[in-house]
Amino acid sequence: MDNYNPANLLLLLVILFNFFLLGSSRLNACIRSVAIQGGILSLLPLFLHGFSGHSLILAGGAFLLKGLAIPFLLLRAIRQVHIRREMEPLLGYVPTLLLGTLATGFLMLITRRKAITQALGYLIFENGVFIFGMLLAEAMPLMVEAGVLLDLLVAVFVMGIVMHQINREFSTMNTDQLSSLRE
Amino acid sequence: MIAALLLLPCLGGLAAFCLPSDRFRPLLLPVCGLGHLVLTFLVIQGGQGTPLSLAGNWIAVDPLSRLILLIVSLLFCGCSFYAVGYLRYRIAWGNRIFVSCLLIFLAAMSLAAVARHLGLLWVAVEATTVASAPLIYYNRNRFSIEATWKYLILCSVGIALAMLGILFVAYAALAGGAQVSLQFDDILRGAASYSTPWLRAGFVFLLVGFGTKAGFAPLHTWKPDAYGEAPGVVGALLAGGLTSLAFLALLRTLQIMEAAGDGAVAREAFLAMGLVSLGFAAVFVIRQPDFKRLLAYSSVEHMGILAIGVAIGGVATFGAMLHLMNNALTKGVLFLSAGNIHRRFASKRVGEVQGAITLVPVSASLFLLGFLAITGSPPFAPFISEFTILRGIFNGGHYLTGGLFLFFLAVIFIGMGSTVLSVVFGTPTERKGDPDYRETMVTTGTPLVLLLIILFLGIYLPEPARKLFAEAADLLEVRP
Numbered sequence: 311m312d313n314y315n316p317a318n319l320l321l322l323l324v325i326l327f328n329f330f331l332l333g334s335s336r337l338n339a340c341i342r343s344v345a346i347q348g349g350i351l352s353l354l355p356l357f358l359h360g361f362s363g364h365s366l367i368l369a370g371g372a373f374l375l376k377g378l379a380i381p382f383l384l385l386r387a388i389r390q391v392h393i394r395r396e397m398e399p400l401l402g403y404v405p406t407l408l409l410g411t412l413a414t415g416f417l418m419l420i421t422r423r424k425a426i427t428q429a430l431g432y433l434i435f436e437n438g439v440f441i442f443g444m445l446l447a448e449a450m451p452l453m454v455e456a457g458v459l460l461d462l463l464v465a466v467f468v469m470g471i472v473m474h475q476i477n478r479e480f481s482t483m484n485t486d487q488l489s490s491l492r493e
Numbered sequence: 494m495i496a497a498l499l500l501l502p503c504l505g506g507l508a509a510f511c512l513p514s515d516r517f518r519p520l521l522l523p524v525c526g527l528g529h530l531v532l533t534f535l536v537i538q539g540g541q542g543t544p545l546s547l548a549g550n551w552i553a554v555d556p557l558s559r560l561i562l563l564i565v566s567l568l569f570c571g572c573s574f575y576a577v578g579y580l581r582y583r584i585a586w587g588n589r590i591f592v593s594c595l596l597i598f599l600a601a602m603s604l605a606a607v608a609r610h611l612g613l614l615w616v617a618v619e620a621t622t623v624a625s626a627p628l629i630y631y632n633r634n635r636f637s638i639e640a641t642w643k644y645l646i647l648c649s650v651g652i653a654l655a656m657l658g659i660l661f662v663a664y665a666a667l668a669g670g671a672q673v674s675l676q677f678d679d680i681l682r683g684a685a686s687y688s689t690p691w692l693r694a695g696f697v698f699l700l701v702g703f704g705t706k707a708g709f710a711p712l713h714t715w716k717p718d719a720y721g722e723a724p725g726v727v728g729a730l731l732a733g734g735l736t737s738l739a740f741l742a743l744l745r746t747l748q749i750m751e752a753a754g755d756g757a758v759a760r761e762a763f764l765a766m767g768l769v770s771l772g773f774a775a776v777f778v779i780r781q782p783d784f785k786r787l788l789a790y791s792s793v794e795h796m797g798i799l800a801i802g803v804a805i806g807g808v809a810t811f812g813a814m815l816h817l818m819n820n821a822l823t824k825g826v827l828f829l830s831a832g833n834i835h836r837r838f839a840s841k842r843v844g845e846v847q848g849a850i851t852l853v854p855v856s857a858s859l860f861l862l863g864f865l866a867i868t869g870s871p872p873f874a875p876f877i878s879e880f881t882i883l884r885g886i887f888n889g890g891h892y893l894t895g896g897l898f899l900f901f902l903a904v905i906f907i908g909m910g911s912t913v914l915s916v917v918f919g920t921p922t923e924r925k926g927d928p929d930y931r932e933t934m935v936t937t938g939t940p941l942v943l944l945l946i947i948l949f950l951g952i953y954l955p956e957p958a959r960k961l962f963a964e965a966a967d968l969l970e971v972r973p
Contacts, residue, residue, distance in 0.1 A: 479635045479638055
């Protein structure tokens with residue numbers, strides 16, 4: 311047991327949060343758990359690669375963006391449009407929980423109806439990619455990781471604006487309404 | 494030189510954001526567009542001898558980047574003049590975000606073209622998605638919101654898959670005991686010892702990820718919506734610039750697969766994607782009631798043609814490189830003239846738009862000629878490139894592919910033709926629309942110039958241009 315690594319515990323926590331996200335119907339809770347998940351993930355480089363400058367900056371950047379800035383943007387978005395509950399998933403909560411071990415983010419994208427939960431699904435998917443990227447931190451220079459995080463932030467920012475406009479135009483956040491363009 | 498090329502549009506975007514006047518702000522576009530074109534020519538000239546590089550070989554110009562850079566720069570320069578005319582009609586809407594995003598979009602496209610590091614390439618391609626989303630939303634109605642949302646979600650997820658693919662490629666290096674690096678030259682050097690299963694898995698993710706962005710069928714679903722709802726000038730930049738860039742990213746993955754000695758698998762996948770795209774386009778082009786969506790399916794078709802050309806190899810690769818340029822410029826002609834027709838009739842439904850030739854004669858003629866060009870009629874340049882690809886297919890003995898290729902092209906010609914002809918000819922509908930709309934020099938001159946370039950390239954291919962295409966094609970033909 312001497313090679314015990316806290317990183318395993320962190321990954322376990324991340325997966326538990328995935329289950330919570332799939333089973334929860336409260337939007338606020340969903341966003342908070344994505345935030346906590348992001349925060350936990352940001353600790354990962356420290357445990358995997360030790361306290362080097364690279365991993366410290368990476369952890370700090372990831373914590374600021376994934377744990378604070380992005381959840382703040384999303385919470386502001388739902389405050390503006392006054393929605394509280396997600397509910398009405400396309401596929402029930404229990405089946406998605408069962409499938410959830412495979413690809414949480416993808417499932418959230420496909421089976422949830424509100425624009426904001428689709429954005430959350432994208433974020434969780436991105437978190438999954440982040441975990442995978444951690445295994446290869448030596449191949450990924452800091453500049454590139456910073457760029458990836460920055461792109462993510464701006465993407466969520468733009469998504470927040472579009473969500474606001476969807477709500478203004480359709481008086482709802484359900485993406486079912488977004489079906490007038492088809493053949 | 495490259496640094497100036499990348500910084501110019503960034504600074505332009507910043508200046509556009511700070512400038513208070515809606516009337517003068519659009520003038521920044523042609524200034525930056527022309528500057529960018531001049532710098533591009535300088536980079537291409539300077540790059541003939543030694544390869545230019547910057548920032549520790551993260552940014553470098555090889556023949557493929559030169560070609561894509563030239564395409565993007567030419568198209569953007571044309572569109573920037575058109576945009577000045579377009580934004581004049583829309584002065585009440587404000588254009589701070591529109592102009593800044595256009596310039597940032599140009600910066601991101603240039604960065605993607607010269608990126609020599611897979612991570613940097615990814616960042617730049619994702620930046621193009623984010624920068625172009627507000628452009629699609631410019632019309633601010635429920636349709637454009639829907640198109641923007643679909644575009645944003647689909648392309649972001651697609652690009653995230655590509656990220657996974659990039660990590661798989663790095664993992665292939667780790668598993669194969671090679672040096673783990675995402676710098677493109679390191680990858681090409683070490684690829685021979687990469688672990689094959691990881692590399693193939695990475696290739697699939699990259700193909701799906703960047704393929705979404707390029708709009709191969711069946712990953713093209715954002716395309717008709719985005720092209721249909723975006724302003725014509727944005728449609729032209731997406732169909733000519735963005736898709737060419739995504740295709741460049743796919744060519745990079747092909748290069749990696751070739752270096753690893755696994756090119757045959759990659760080429761098969763490209764061929765399948767290409768044929769499926771042609772098939773989808775042929776089905777959806779027939780009886781298409783919306784002429785801007787029609788152009789989107791034409792874009793799917795031409796991505797398919799490009800993929801087939803590269804997959805066949807040999808002379809067809811040269812044809813595909815030529816076709817990249819021809820497709821981009823012809824799409825410029827089509828989208829810009831379609832934008833004018835849309836503006837005059839305030840509709841893009843075939844039943845409501847008829848007899849455009851009497852109301853907007855120049856735009857309608859350009860639209861008609863653009864249609865003839867894109868479907869491969871001589872003497873326009875796409876005829877030469879499509880014919881070259883076809884020659885490559887038959888030379889290689891791929892008769893079934895060749896037959897399907899010709900069949901789909903014929904179906905698309907007929908399908909597009911019926912829609913385009915009913916838009917251009919017939920008795921004009923005067924029910925609604927904007928009767929005060931007049932064609933101006935800038936809004937018709939730009940597509941005219943692009944059409945003349947296409948015509949010129951179709952009749953005579955100058956030696957420097959031929960060399961540019963041939964060098965780009967050679968890069969893909971290197972086999973270990």
